[in-house]
Amino acid sequence: MAASKTKKQVRKSQFKLTSEQEADLRKVFDIFSKGGEESGYGTISAEDIKIAFRALGYEPKQEEIRQLISGVDKDGKGLLDFNDYLAIMTKKMTQKDDVEDLQKAFELLDRDRDGKINSGDLQSVAAELGYFTGTMAEDLQEMIDFADKDGDGVVSEREFLKFLKKTTFE
Structure with missing residues (x-):
């Protein structure tokens, strides 16, 4: 069934953060994380995600944030560990690239x-x-x-x- 992936699924699965991007995401996460900062196992609240997005240059709508969080916050507590946060931010960064590519195409046309x-x-x-x-x-x-x-x-x-x-x- 892997052969039937959509273009979007293939593109997203190929998106990989650079070590610099991941380090930047870690810094922002650490600023907002609560508990376990020293050990690197803290969590970030759903409320702080919007601020974290802004710190990285994104302006998501509340509904978009809710959808992104619901995809990784399986227990519904509203607390995300670094891996959950990384998954959300990677998805958002991929979306931004898609829009930027389309905007460039518009400019060419x-x-x-x-x-x-x-x-x-x-x-x-x-x-x-x-x-x-x-x-x-x-x-x-x-x-x-x-x-x-x-x-x-x-x-x-x-x-x-x-x-x-x-x-x-x-």
Whole structure:
């Protein structure tokens, strides 16, 4: 059944923290951990996780934090050891990379740098890659229409991210 993993599962399983990243996570954990600091077996409360996220440059919503914690806090006490904390932070760091990659892709497609992708942008990219033919214009417009949820004829970055997360990563 390993052969049937989704792209997201494969990518996440391949994500590995560097020793520097893990050391940074350990420092933040140690700041918030209670009990066992000297032995390295302390715990961090669910309430402190949000502050720990902020210390590392993330701004998660409360619901996202709740979901991340529920995935590792099997006893429901709201106390996470370092391994639980590390699992949560690794997952969050992977998600951030996904979003950053998609934002870069959006920037590459937004040829006129107006913050929106239109069929002209897609035609320009296709032509640059040597794939554009006159008969493609209608197909490219259909792609825009499909991802354009607010009906303004273009795809905003928000629409682009939402569309690709929904179709590629879920």
